[in-house]
Amino acid sequence: MVKERARILVVGGGYVGMYTALRLQHRMKREIARDELEITVVTPDPYMTYQPFLPEAAAGAISPRHVVVPLRRVLGRCRVIAGEVTRIDHARRTATLTTPATQEKGGTETLTYDELVLAPGSVSRTLPIPGLLDYGIGFKTVEEAIGLRNHVIEQMDIASSTRDPAIRDAALTFVFVGGGYAGVEALGELEDMARYAARYYHNLKPEDMKWILVEASDRILPEVGEEMGRYTVTQLRRRNIQVLLGTRLESCADRVAHLSDGQRFPTRTVVWTAGVKPHPLLAATDLPRDERGRLKCTAELTVEGVAHAWSAGDAAAVPDVTAAEPGALTAPNAQHAVRQAKVLADNIAHALRGEPLERYAHKYVGSVASLGLHKGVAQVYGRRLKGYPAWFMHRAYHLSRVPTFNRKARVLAEWTLAGLFKREIVSLGSLEHPRAEFELAAGGKHPLDPNINPKGSS
Numbered sequence: 001m002v003k004e005r006a007r008i009l010v011v012g013g014g015y016v017g018m019y020t021a022l023r024l025q026h027r028m029k030r031e032i033a034r035d036e037l038e039i040t041v042v043t044p045d046p047y048m049t050y051q052p053f054l055p056e057a058a059a060g061a062i063s064p065r066h067v068v069v070p071l072r073r074v075l076g077r078c079r080v081i082a083g084e085v086t087r088i089d090h091a092r093r094t095a096t097l098t099t100p101a102t103q104e105k106g107g108t109e110t111l112t113y114d115e116l117v118l119a120p121g122s123v124s125r126t127l128p129i130p131g132l133l134d135y136g137i138g139f140k141t142v143e144e145a146i147g148l149r150n151h152v153i154e155q156m157d158i159a160s161s162t163r164d165p166a167i168r169d170a171a172l173t174f175v176f177v178g179g180g181y182a183g184v185e186a187l188g189e190l191e192d193m194a195r196y197a198a199r200y201y202h203n204l205k206p207e208d209m210k211w212i213l214v215e216a217s218d219r220i221l222p223e224v225g226e227e228m229g230r231y232t233v234t235q236l237r238r239r240n241i242q243v244l245l246g247t248r249l250e251s252c253a254d255r256v257a258h259l260s261d262g263q264r265f266p267t268r269t270v271v272w273t274a275g276v277k278p279h280p281l282l283a284a285t286d287l288p289r290d291e292r293g294r295l296k297c298t299a300e301l302t303v304e305g306v307a308h309a310w311s312a313g314d315a316a317a318v319p320d321v322t323a324a325e326p327g328a329l330t331a332p333n334a335q336h337a338v339r340q341a342k343v344l345a346d347n348i349a350h351a352l353r354g355e356p357l358e359r360y361a362h363k364y365v366g367s368v369a370s371l372g373l374h375k376g377v378a379q380v381y382g383r384r385l386k387g388y389p390a391w392f393m394h395r396a397y398h399l400s401r402v403p404t405f406n407r408k409a410r411v412l413a414e415w416t417l418a419g420l421f422k423r424e425i426v427s428l429g430s431l432e433h434p435r436a437e438f439e440l441a442a443g444g445k446h447p448l449d450p451n452i453n454p455k456g457s458s
């Protein structure tokens with residue numbers, strides 16, 4: 001029984017947003033049924049993205065629809081609004097948002113609430129590098145992952161269709177910047193997929209492709225520990241992937257990647273996975289932030305010094321109460337986000353019922369990473385695994401973690417079928433321009449050759 005009727009606003013439908021709402025609607029179903037509680041989730045896309053599967057989606061091992069979880073289906077007792085919160089005035093308990101409908105009219109909408117869960121996650125941390133804005137490709141969303149897959153196969157098609165060595169060379173050079181799990185897994189999976197696809201091209205060999213990983217520090221994959229990081233470097237180099245440590249991308253203007261070690265690579269592919277920064281929405285609130293821009297939080301996942309405001313995940317600076325050194329914060333990863341969401345939901349329920357709050361305490365257990373089909377690296381509970389066992393563990397772990405039985409069954413079916421049939425190697429880049437064919441038929445310009453007149457007159 002809650003003390004008084006409460007409207008909970010959850011901003012963000014990712015790990016924290018979805019798991020918080022899911023647990024709250026389960027724990028407080030009676031209050032929701034009696035109309036004592038209302039949960040509203042606002043998020044730009046009405047689905048949660050299981051980001052650890054993005055590299056496999058890019059490689060074609062999992063179809064894009066199975067990497068996402070439909071929020072309207074899993075959050076049946078909540079209101080899900082497809083929209084973007086642009087400002088929060090917590091003192092007045094109001095959030096300003098834009099939705100597809102308000103955008104058509106050029107306006108905004110205002111929502112009022114009693115409890116705020118602010119979980120917009122993070123965005124790519126970019127640097128003012130010439131050309132990055134024009135040519136850089138991110139790797140945080142399912143759209144980017146599928147776009148990158150199509151792009152890589154398109155580059156192979158371009159290289160295969162030309163005799164110009166400069167065009168061919170640039171098309172077959174793939175530069176990834178950032179050696180965290182997003183960059184290493186994306187590169188590992190895509191190189192593996194492209195190596196496989198090359199056998200179906202009459203004039204392409206895997207050796208014709210240049211795959212380059214650029215990392216500013218002297219190690220990669222810090223999540224799996226130093227030894228496993230070194231092992232990963234050796235494995236990638238054995239696959240002819242250039243791993244350039246202590247090196248930075250200085251420019252990619254005019255489609256040429258200039259590196260700090262003086263090397264330059266003409267390329268049409270620069271994938272930027274050099275870390276994340278807190279979501280800019282946090283700056284458009286009246287809530288306290290730390291020097292890195294994350295919301296200052298307590299171990300109970302309340303926003304420090306502010307009543308009725310909660311946060312967790314990539315957007316929140318949460319004290320790591322399990323760490324030996326004082327002032328340590330929990331790292332921005334899914335492992336913490338999921339567990340924090342559960343404590344956060346429980347604490348909101350406690351607060352509404354006038355009960356004491358729990359502290360979030362979880363010791364990081366390690367990480368698993370896939371480096372392509374049957375290749376992986378892992379360090380979990382101090383145990384190190386390499387190659388096939390690590391890859392298997394990666395799949396087993398993420399299968400157990402991906403939300404809903406429906407998604408687990410679909411992903412497992414896809415993996416099983418992939419073991420029986422050949423891999424998919426088509427690019428469906430044209431899906432990004434679904435009207436092109438019709439426009440051409442209706443007399444528009446051909447996207448590649450404006451001299452082609454579809455009406456047939458000269």
Ligand SMILES: Cc1cc2nc3c(=O)[nH]c(=O)nc-3n(C[C@H](O)[C@H](O)[C@H](O)COP(=O)(O)OP(=O)(O)OC[C@H]3O[C@@H](n4cnc5c(N)ncnc54)[C@H](O)[C@@H]3O)c2cc1C
Pocket residue numbers: 011012013014015016017042043044045047048049051052053054055083084085086119120121122139140141181182279281312313314315332333334335336337368
């Ligand atoms: C490619 C990749 C691979 C990864 N692999 C791993 C891994 O193997 N293991 C691991 O532990 N972690 C991994 N991570 C990190 C992990 O996914 C994040 O730490 C986790 O998603 C953080 O959860 P979150 O809820 O804070 O943010 P998110 O899950 O990013 O959710 C944020 C949500 O807020 C929404 N939002 C954004 N702006 C607004 C707005 N203005 N209004 C309303 N909603 C908004 C977003 O659309 C999104 O739904 C990976 C990340 C990436 C990109």
